[in-house]
Amino acid sequence: xxxxxxDNRAFYDRISxxxxxxxxxxxxxxxxxxEALLKVQPGERVLELGFGTGxxxxxxxxxxxxxxxxxxxxxxxxxxxxAQKKIDRAKLGDRVELVVGDARALPFQAGEFNAxxxxxxxxxxxxxxxxxxxxxxxxxxxxxxRLAVVSMAxxxxxxxxxxxxxxxxxxxxFPHIVDCRPIDVRKTLEASGFDVxxxxxxxxxxxxxxxxxxx
Ligand SMILES: C[S@@+](CC[C@H](N)C(=O)[O-])C[C@H]1O[C@@H](n2cnc3c(N)ncnc32)[C@H](O)[C@@H]1O
Numbered sequence: 536x537x538x539x540x541x542d543n544r545a546f547y548d549r550i551s552x553x554x555x556x557x558x559x560x561x562x563x564x565x566x567x568x569x570e571a572l573l574k575v576q577p578g579e580r581v582l583e584l585g586f587g588t589g590x591x592x593x594x595x596x597x598x599x600x601x602x603x604x605x606x607x608x609x610x611x612x613x614x615x616x617x618a619q620k621k622i623d624r625a626k627l628g629d630r631v632e633l634v635v636g637d638a639r640a641l642p643f644q645a646g647e648f649n650a651x652x653x654x655x656x657x658x659x660x661x662x663x664x665x666x667x668x669x670x671x672x673x674x675x676x677x678x679x680x681r682l683a684v685v686s687m688a689x690x691x692x693x694x695x696x697x698x699x700x701x702x703x704x705x706x707x708x709f710p711h712i713v714d715c716r717p718i719d720v721r722k723t724l725e726a727s728g729f730d731v732x733x734x735x736x737x738x739x740x741x742x743x744x745x746x747x748x749x750x
C-alpha cells in the first residue's frame with residue numbers, strides 16, 4: 536500500500552461516523568440513478584468499490600436476493616464498521632462480505648463478478664490510479680460484466696460553475712481536505728477499454744454529476 540492511500544484511509548476513518556450527515560442528502564439521488572442503471576438481478580455477484588457508509592451496499596444486497604452475493608471493498612476500517620452496522624440492522628449479513636483493502640489491487644479472482652458499482656470514488660484517484668482501478672475492475676468483471684459509475688463530472692465546452700472551480704482549486708491546493716474533483720468520466724472509462732452504454736446527467740449544488748453504465 537502506498538503512502539498516499541494510508542493518508543486517505545486516516546482521513547476517511549476520521550469522518551466515517553459523520554459522513555452520512557455531511558453528504559447523504561446531497562448524494563443519495565445520484566447514487567440511486569447509478570443503481571437503477573446497473574439493474575442488479577437476483578442471484579448476481581456484485582462488487583462495490585469505496586462503499587463508504589454502506590447505503591448502496593445495503594440496497595444492492597436486497598437486490599441480489601438470498602442466492603446472490605455483494606462484496607464491498609473500502610480502504611477505511613471506520614467506514615467498514617459503519618457499513619457493517621447497517622448490514623446487520625437490515626439482517627443482510629449472510630449475503631454481504633466487507634473487505635478493508637485497496638481498489639487499485641483487488642484481492643479477487645478474474646471474472647468473479649457480474650457487476651460493479653462505484654459512487655463518488657473514482658474521482659478521488661490520480662489519472663494513473665484511475666487506470667489501475669479500472670483495469671482491476673475489468674479483470675474481476677471478465678468479458679460479460681457491467682459497471683456503473685457515479686461521479687462529479689467535468690463537462691467540456693460548458694462554463695464551469697463557481698463551485699466547480701472552487702472544488703478544483705481546493706483539490707489542487709489542499710488535496711487532503713478536498714480529495715475529489717470533477718473528471719471526464721466517459722473519456723476515463725473509454726481510455727481503460729470500457730464501452731459506455733448509458734449516461735445520465737444531473738446536478739448537485741450546481742455541479743454536474745453523471746451516472747454511467749459501461750461494459
Ligand atoms: C467520497 S467517499 C464515497 C463513499 C460512497 N461510495 C458514497 O457514495 O457515499 C469515498 C470512499 O472511497 C474510499 N476509498 C478511498 N481510497 C480508497 C482506495 N484506495 N481503495 C478503496 N477505497 C478507497 C474511502 O474510504 C471512502 O469510503
